[in-house]
Amino acid sequence: MDVTGQNAEIVSARDLGVVACTRCTQVWPAGTQTCGRCGRAIIARDDKSLQRVWAWWLVGLMCYIPANIYPMLRTRTLFRVQEDTIIGGAVELLHHGAAGVAIIVLVASVVIPLGKFMAIAFLAISVTRPSSVSNHHRQMLYEVVEYIGRWSMIDIFVVAIMSSLVQLNTLAAINPGRASLFFALSVIFTMLSAQAFDSRMIWDVHAKREGAPDNE
Amino acid sequence: MTDTQPIPLDTLIVCPHCDAAYKLRRPGVGERAKCQRCGTILISPRRKAGLQIIAVSLAVAILIIAATVSPFLTINAGGVSNSVSILDAALAFSDGPLLALALTTAALIIFVPLTRALLSIYVLLPIVMDRPPARGAMQAFRLSEALRPWSMAEIFAIGCAVALTKITDLADVAFGPAFWMFAALVILVVIQDNFVCRWSVWTSLDKTQKS
Known part of the structure; x- marks a missing residue:
């Protein structure tokens, strides 16, 4: 069910000379500073959005490197102490025959974070120059990034559960390593980076390129 | 134009x-x-959505509190056993600089979902009862929306599954009552999120405030 019945040209709020609150969707005359309904600051187009995206993106990437170098888990058994990095832990699981779990760990803590860094960078670059990828696909990519970002936290929770549960005095103990802190920070920073992206920019570029009526 | x-x-x-x-x-x-x-x-309006969300939120709040304090998982190996609650799991990172991580984890899996459930009740109860919105309902709903991406109970649940597969080689694991409560909780949190029509809530908060 659509809001409008007619399938005319879709007009953006900016072309109508109005701005909308991105939180509660209330519409205001252009130039309104704060939403009178929910109090959010209203910005027709967030010019600083990209700066914030890149800033968070960079810190996130910087945290992701130590997250992979330092050990994530420190397992102490009767005879030895073993320190596993994220990838090392997954390889270990693979050797134990738990391929399914190893894949979950690899996807959640390697594939998703790396894919997210690339996707955000791609989106941020694509709104500044003509892109060959359609707006619909980029919007979809943005939504996937926003949705999936939180799931990287899974590895932190696994470490938390294991290290609280496996505390068997002399027999065995698992403790979190330094990488867990960096990994959690990396996930949080990339989530903030994705949130800072103003997805309306994807559609602006489109309107400009097709020579659609533009008031600028 | x-x-x-x-x-x-x-x-x-x-x-x-x-x-x-x-x-x-x-x-x-x-x-x-x-x-x-x-x-x-x-x-995406729903009939009686308000009441349903209140009911679900109430259940979420009760389950979180109950699941937090009761034993969650118990491990047994070679005669030694260890039993933890969800709060213990969250606070596992408690030494030195990892303390910040412990507090973050506790917030993500316990306090944020709990806060969101309580805020939903606070915002929706007056609306459902056709009363003027509670004081600060706008701010409350705003906070609840801002917290939405940071509520990670369902991710913690999947994390449990992964951790258990890793541990079962090492020792016997038994599920405490909190484990099942948490499983129910995760389903309810997902329902809670998908029932809320944000536009309807904002509109009703707005209307009731003007009149």
């Missing part, structure tokens, strides 16, 4: 994701208003 000068702003709705503007027509119950350009769901 000159011919569209006197637009009554109340009759417009704008997609927050792609800025497409539409003439507002309220969908009937069971219908959904969708952005034609990017497919974002703009309005």
Whole structure:
């Protein structure tokens, strides 16, 4: 069910000379500073959005490197102490025959974070120059990034559960390593980076390129 | 844009994701208003959604508190056993610089979902009862929306599954009552999120405040 019945040209709020609150969707005359309904600051187009995206993106990437170098888990058994990095832990699981779990760990803590860094960078670059990828696909990519970002936290929770549960005095103990802190920070920073992206920019570029009526 | 000068702003709705503007027509119950350009769901009213969300939120709040304090998992190996609650799991990172991580984890899996459930009740209860909104209902709903991406109970649940597969080689694991409570909780949290039609909540908060 659509809001409008007619399938005319879709007009953006900016072309109508109005701005909308991105939180509660209330519409205001252009130039309104704060939403009178929910109090959010209203910005027709967030010019600083990209700066914030890149800033968070960079810190996130910087945290992701130590997250992979330092050990994530420190397992102490009767005879030895073993320190596993994220990838090392997954390889270990693979050797134990738990391929399914190893894949979950690899996807959640390697594939998703790396894919997210690339996707955000791609989106941020694509709104500044003509892109060959359609707006619909980029919007979809943005939504996937926003949705999936939180799931990287899974590895932190696994470490938390294991290290609280496996505390068997002399027999065995698992403790979190330094990488867990960096990994959690990396996930949080990339989530903030994705949130800072103003997805309306994807559609602006489109309107400009097709020579659609533009008031600028 | 000159011919569209006197637009009554109340009759417009704008997609927050792609800025497409539409003439507002309220969908009937069971219908959904969708952005034609990017497919974002703009309005999705439900019959008695308010009451359902309140009920679910109440259940979530009770379950979180119960699941936090009762034993969650118990491990057994070579005669030594260890039993933890969810709070213990969250606070596992408690030495030195990892303390910040412990507090973050506890917030993500316990306090944020709990806060969101309580805020939903606070915001929706007066609306459902046709009373004027509670004091600060706008701010409360705003906070609840801001916290939405940071509520990670369902991710913790999947994390449990992964951790258990890793541990079962090492020792016997037994599930405490909190484990099952948490499993139920995760389903309820997902329902809670998908039932809320944000546009309807904002609109009713707005209307009730003006009159």
